[in-house]
Amino acid sequence: MASNWDQVRVADLLANGALAINDGYRVRNVELGREGIPFVRGGDIGDGTINFDVEDRIRPQYTERVRSKLTRPYDVAFITKGTVGRVGLVRPNQPEGVFAPQVCYWRSLDWEVVDPRFLYYLLTSAEFQANLDAVKTHGSMVADYVSMTDQKNFRLTFPPIRNQRAIGRLLGALDDKIELNRRMNATLEGISRAIFKSWFVDFDPVRQKVAGKQPVGMDARTAALFPDSFEDSDVGEVPNGWRVQPISELAEIVGGSTPSTKERLFWDGGSQCWATPKDLSDLSVPVLLETERQLTDTGVSQITSGVLPVGTVLLSSRAPIGYLAVAETPVAINQGFIAMKPKEGVSNLFLLRWTGASHDEIVSRANGSTFLEISKTNFRPISVVQPPQAVMDAFHERAFSLFRRVVACERASRTLAALRGTLLPKLLSGEVRVPEAEGIVEEAVR
Numbered sequence: 238m239a240s241n242w243d244q245v246r247v248a249d250l251l252a253n254g255a256l257a258i259n260d261g262y263r264v265r266n267v268e269l270g271r272e273g274i275p276f277v278r279g280g281d282i283g284d285g286t287i288n289f290d291v292e293d294r295i296r297p298q299y300t301e302r303v304r305s306k307l308t309r310p311y312d313v314a315f316i317t318k319g320t321v322g323r324v325g326l327v328r329p330n331q332p333e334g335v336f337a338p339q340v341c342y343w344r345s346l347d348w349e350v351v352d353p354r355f356l357y358y359l360l361t362s363a364e365f366q367a368n369l370d371a372v373k374t375h376g377s378m379v380a381d382y383v384s385m386t387d388q389k390n391f392r393l394t395f396p397p398i399r400n401q402r403a404i405g406r407l408l409g410a411l412d413d414k415i416e417l418n419r420r421m422n423a424t425l426e427g428i429s430r431a432i433f434k435s436w437f438v439d440f441d442p443v444r445q446k447v448a449g450k451q452p453v454g455m456d457a458r459t460a461a462l463f464p465d466s467f468e469d470s471d472v473g474e475v476p477n478g479w480r481v482q483p484i485s486e487l488a489e490i491v492g493g494s495t496p497s498t499k500e501r502l503f504w505d506g507g508s509q510c511w512a513t514p515k516d517l518s519d520l521s522v523p524v525l526l527e528t529e530r531q532l533t534d535t536g537v538s539q540i541t542s543g544v545l546p547v548g549t550v551l552l553s554s555r556a557p558i559g560y561l562a563v564a565e566t567p568v569a570i571n572q573g574f575i576a577m578k579p580k581e582g583v584s585n586l587f588l589l590r591w592t593g594a595s596h597d598e599i600v601s602r603a604n605g606s607t608f609l610e611i612s613k614t615n616f617r618p619i620s621v622v623q624p625p626q627a628v629m630d631a632f633h634e635r636a637f638s639l640f641r642r643v644v645a646c647e648r649a650s651r652t653l654a655a656l657r658g659t660l661l662p663k664l665l666s667g668e669v670r671v672p673e674a675e676g677i678v679e680e681a682v683r
Contacts, residue, residue: 242396242667248389255350258343258388260317261336262295262306270296274303275334279316279323282340283519284654285361285412286419287314287325289334307333311353313360314342321381322369326357328416341385349398354405359393362665368393394665403671404664407678411657414682418646418653422522425646429639433590436632437622443467443476462627475622485617488550488577488588492613493570496532496539503536509544510568511536514553517560523589524647525551525562532569540569542576550577550588555610558600563589565644575616582626584633586640591621656681 250256264276273294281288295303308314310329315322318339327334327342336342343360345351359365372387395401435441435454442452446465451457464477472481484490493512496503510528517525537544544567551568552575553560563585570576577592579585592599598619603609624632656677663669 242394242400244392245395247391247393250351250395251389253347253350255345255347256343256356257346258341258385259306260342260385261338261340262303263338264295264335268295268299268302269293273297274300274307275332276337277308277314277334277340278337279319279339282314282316282323282325283521284323285325285357287327287331287334289331295335303335306335308336308342309333309344311357312342312344313353313357314340315360317341317383319380321373321383322366324357324361326354341383341388351395352398352401352405354409355396355401358405358408358661359395359665361661363662364393364665365391396665396667400671407664407671407674408657408661410678410682411653415650415653418650419521422643422646425639425643426522429586429636430590430593432632432635433587434594436628437587437591437624438594440467440476459631462625462631470622472620472622476624478625480623481620482623483618484577484591484621486580487583487621487623488579490613490617491542491545491576491578492554493542493572493574493576494540495571496536500536503533503539504530505533507531507533507536509534509537510566511571512551512564512568512574513571514556514560514573517551517553517562520560520562522643522647523562523593524644525564525568526566526644526647526651528566528568537569542570544569545576545578548579548585550579550585550592551575552577552592552599554612554616555603555605556608558603558609558611559596561589561593563640575611575613582629584629584636586633586636587629590636595619653681 247256251258269276271292271294273296275289275291276293276295277287277289277291281291308327310327312327313324314327314336315324316339343356345353345356368391369383373381373383442455442460442463443465445452446463447467452460452463466477467474468477470481475481498504509532511530511532512525512528516528545564546567547564549564551562551564551570553573554575555573577588579588599611599616600609602615602619603611660669660674664671664674
């Protein structure tokens with residue numbers, strides 16, 4: 238630790254008015270509706286992000302009740318009950334919201350004493366997390382919990398304000414680039430979904446040709462691939478000449494399993510990626526680059542489906558149904574998946590978008606008393622309106638170019654996040670000075 242950087246008791250910052258700590262609002266059901274102020278729960282806080290686009294909202298007539306709990310830009314929120322310590326930052330472009338009781342937030346009141354962006358990085362640091370771990374309750378009967386009183390007794394390192402600002406600015410440049418990549422990917426994903434919906438759900442090009450119009454947004458060569466009439470089928474009206482097929486005709490449908498976790502030969506020193514639905518749960522885009530756990534070759538031999546190739550489409554089949562990703566690394570899977578290996582001529586991105594668009598149909602075929610699960614047996618017969626090969630190829634060409642850009646942005650963001658994770662403890666401890674790190678960061682964000 239840098240000798241001139243002292244640890245400060247959080248209660249002292251509260252006492253001198255530099256910092257405020259507040260918890261969430263204990264909402265009543267009658268106060269919730271579909272319009273009003275976003276009510277943000279712990280599950281809406283991700284890796285540095287906070288989702289305000291939520292269904293539950295504080296009704297407008299109860300605004301005065303929650304006014305003291307409204308968020309402000311640069312509030313730093315973290316979960317205090319359950320998954321203790323997951324941190325998110327309220328960004329300036331986000332709306333006001335209200336947090337649930339299991340979320341606490343810290344707010345800099347005096348930016349000449351506590352830099353708000355530095356505060357965010359401090360709360361993501363190993364030092365802060367160690368403070369949480371030292372006081373949070375543990376037990377089989379109750380969820381982990383950290384009280385407000387415990388937080389006030391924390392001792393944390395606060396460098397001089399000029400150093401706080403420099404650290405916040407430097408690490409913020411990495412996060413700004415990550416956020417830019419996230420917005421770019423959201424746009425690219427939206428375009429890809431919109432094309433699929435237009436071509437294969439709403440059949441817009443066909444409807445426009447039926448009406449004697451040129452299909453919007455495509456060249457004459459692509460438009461010529463679509464028919465100008467419909468025909469009846471078992472699933473209703475479909476473009477003339479297109480076939481209704483079970484999904485099993487477009488992809489090989491397989492599942493996975495979990496080798497015995499007691500057998501070290503299956504796990505120790507393994508290098509083969511092995512996925513569970515948890516690996517998909519926090520993905521911001523449907524791209525699986527890595528997994529939390531790895532298997533040995535001996536472990537993989539215990540799974541009938543083995544290692545699935547790059548390009549396989551993965552769908553979580555239970556608890557919950559609907560996590561989706563394309564494997565960008567060879568991967569084995571556990572029993573919580575339905576995996577789709579596209580057959581010859583079938584676009585894996587067509588399968589990805591079809592699965593997303595067919596979520597309600599898939600869930601309707603699920604069963605189970607404890608939790609819903611869609612079995613391979615019930616999944617394989619689901620109908621797909623399969624276009625001719627030329628249309629499939631035209632879609633894949635467009636979707637693939639978008640997808641490769643998404644993958645590139647996601648890889649870049651992972652690299653930036655790893656750099657941030659490496660620099661954070663070194664900057665906070667004073668082991669690395671800001672001028673030493675500036676060149677590295679500038680190169681990374683170009």
